[in-house]
Amino acid sequence: MHSEELELAKIGYQSYGQSTDFKNYQGLPMPxxxxxxxxxxxxxxxxxTAIAKYVLHKQSESLARxxxxxxxxxI
Incomplete structure (x- = not known):
């Protein structure tokens, strides 16, 4: 596992938990x-990873423009 992906995944999971009072989609406590x-x-x-690739692609397009x-x- 890549450490950057792992850290981002943990951040995403933590953020999801904060937004749902640490309950999963069934209303049960998140592990x-x-x-x-x-x-x-x-x-x-x-x-x-998909989100990061999308953001980097958009930033690259903006920089190219x-x-x-x-x-x-x-000229």
Missing amino acids: AWDDLPEHIQVAWMAAV IIVDDIVSE
């Missing part, structure tokens, strides 16, 4: 991260 089955931890890591705009304005 601690370390008590989650591995496949659930992997699912959280997949979710944050800024660079192109700067080049065009200098």
Whole structure:
């Protein structure tokens, strides 16, 4: 497991818990991260990885537009 993905997954899980009074979708208490089955931890890591890739892609597009705009304005 990549440590960055793991940390982001834990942050996401904690944030989810804070927003639901630490109850799961069934209204039951959420287990601690370390008590989650591995496949659930992997699912959280997949979710944050997808979000991170999306954000980085959007930032790259924005940066590319800024660079192109700067080049065009200098012509």
